[in-house]
Amino acid sequence: MTQELTVQLADQKREKPDQANLGFGRIFTDHMFMMDYTEGKGWHDARITPYQPITLDPSAMVFHYGQTVFEGMKAYLTKEGRVFLFRPEKNMERLNRSNDRLCIPQIDGDFVIEGLKQLIKVDQEWIPTAEGTSLYIRPFIIATEPFLGVAPSKNYIFMAIMSPVGLYYKEGIAPVKILVENEFVRAVKGGTGEAKTGGNYASSLKGQEVAAQKNYSQVLWLDGVEKKYIEEVGSMNVFFKIDGEVVTPALNGSILHGVTRDSVIQLLKHWNVPVAERRVSIDEIAEAYRNGKLEEAFGTGTAAVISPIGEFLWGEEKMVLNGGQTGELSKRIYDTITGIQKGAEKDEFGWITEVPVSELK
Structure with a gap:
């Protein structure tokens, strides 16, 4: 052009x-x-x-x-x-x-x-x-x-x-409370989930409304077929630190290609922190929590950059991470990315x- x-x-x-x-x-x-x-x-x-x-x-x-x-x-x-x-x-x-x-x-x-x-x-x-x-x-x-x-x-x-x-969340970098959504779905493979189009966000409002009524900041979306595998959190990509390894749902046709998501993965690899993109089930997260291996969780996106998660509610099970405090890795990622964005940290990635x-x- x-x-x-x-x-x-x-x-x-x-x-x-x-x-x-x-x-x-x-x-x-x-x-x-x-x-x-x-x-x-x-x-x-x-x-x-x-x-x-x-x-x-x-x-x-x-x-x-x-x-x-x-x-x-x-x-x-x-x-x-x-x-x-x-x-x-x-x-x-x-x-x-x-x-x-x-x-x-x-x-x-x-x-x-x-x-x-x-x-x-x-x-x-x-x-x-x-x-x-x-x-x-x-x-x-x-x-x-x-x-x-x-x-x-x-x-x-x-x-x-x-x-x-x-700040996108009034809580700032403070951890937010997340409701695991079991009824409504955000998107399915073959639909428009990996596109940034208005309908995806309109369809998410009902779940978000339900979460707000229960005093939760956002929704953790599960897949639209089995309602078992984790996809996104609110309008953000999501990461979990389990027993020293960071995992995030693999891009599957219904998950957004997040710019911050990609930046976090590159940063973790640069730091030699084990990181994997794969299917992650809510059962795996709950089991890791019960075994004391779920160390941190956070959302990533342009608006909030990093949004630490302090609590999940899945059905009747409440999972509180780090006593509701921001995890060490979440804080390090947030400080580094915002530091690069503001010119306070060296940009080693171009x-x-x-x-x-x-x-x-």
Whole structure:
């Protein structure tokens, strides 16, 4: 895709929020990145515009058939004033994998990354500086053709919006309580589980609602066939440390290819910590707990990075890990990845992409 990116700056700037009360995903920056797709023409009209509502036909296909995909990324400000992206090329690879599953045209990942860099540059004043904060980036694509037939759309809009955010969980790095879901399922192999598409998250809401009613933060999802093998935790990948070895469910067609997941696996191998990707059953976890071998558990994802798990509830059995405290390995992984993201730790893996913010174009 060879095209230019035009920039239209907002006439008025919004008031910046209190960094102590950012929350997650409720405050948005002054601008957004957009481009259109038309069948026969491809992706075109790439532009940065003021953040604003969009107008869609009521028959736009995204409303009726859920043809939409998204990504989640962050920009980080270092103490030296540099701005880093963390493995953005992996997000673009995953976006195109999602596009393929949802019959959405492929995007040029390199071009989109350059567009995101320009968007960050335009809105660089929105990158928060407080501890634990970052600038969340949400690229997404929606089907816009006005048509009620069940078929791939012929028109799409790509958008990227940004939001200054604090910690995803109000508990921060503190362990969360997880309910093992035995009734509802998130996805099955052959479905859309490994794509980042809205329907996966809509179908997870009921289980999450049930968990909240029982005072649990999130749900541990089991496979959709036997309801026996562990898949994800909430909207994150999940890891367990059992008798010195770290295990995580193998990618099987219904589990998301997590960027943080991949980073954790690389990091553990670099540290010579035994790590395995394989099927993990809830029975194995319960047995390891009863035998005193379940040492730690944690979720991984862009939003929270590492979310330690302090307790599982499976039926009537309650499993409390580390007395409800954050495990040593979980903390080490969190400190290392966030340190690399913030420029405080050496990047030995080539994960960081710098965004030049010296001056606006």
